[in-house]
Amino acid sequence: MNDEQLRLLTEKISMEFFGKPFKHAAFFNKRLRTTGGRYSLNHHHIEINPKHLEYYGYEELESIIKHELCHYHLHIEGKGYQHKDKDFKNLLVKVGGSRHCQTLPNSRNQRKYLHLYRCKTCGVEFQRRRQFNVKKFVCGKCKGQIEKVRSLSL
Structure with missing residues (x-):
């Protein structure tokens, strides 16, 4: 499925389930990592994570599109479009x-690395899943300089 087919599908779902037209862009965004889709408040376009279609198929894609269209139509109408709002929950x-x-x-x-650090002054060692710049931070115990010992692959 390409972006044009996604836009046509979004327009079809909008008319079928909401009874209102979808007049903006809908496209795939490969950079989305933690979400199935995203609605832009400023531009009113909908972005969809293509991996959800790849892994879970058409039904999951349709469900994500319906979710984003709820945000879209409620925002356009000036109603509660956020996840916490009753209008959003009812429409969904x-x-x-x-x-x-x-x-x-x-x-x-699922992180792939574990980074080990050590204080040059007091010698305390600690582990982090994310790296950080040792020049910007100091030891929380003695305010000494920190050095990176090694990175372990998990």
Whole structure:
């Protein structure tokens, strides 16, 4: 499926389930990592993570589109478009969209590295899953300089 087919599908779902036209852009965005889709408040376009179509198929894609269209139509109408709003929750149930998308395998939650650091002054060692700039931070115990010892692959 390409971006044009996605836009046509979004327009079809909008008319079928919401009874209102979708007049903006809908496209795939490969950079989305932790979400199935995103609605832009400024430009009114919808971005979809193509990996959800790849892993879970058409039904998951349709559910994500319905979710984003709920944001779209409620925002355009000036109603509560956020996840916490009653208008959003009611419309989502009415059209059969999902509140959350399925988690992708090998998602960001599974880190690949463990970084080991040591204080040059007091010698305390600690581990981090994310790297950090040792020139910007000091030891929390003695305010000494920190050095990176090594990175371990998990």
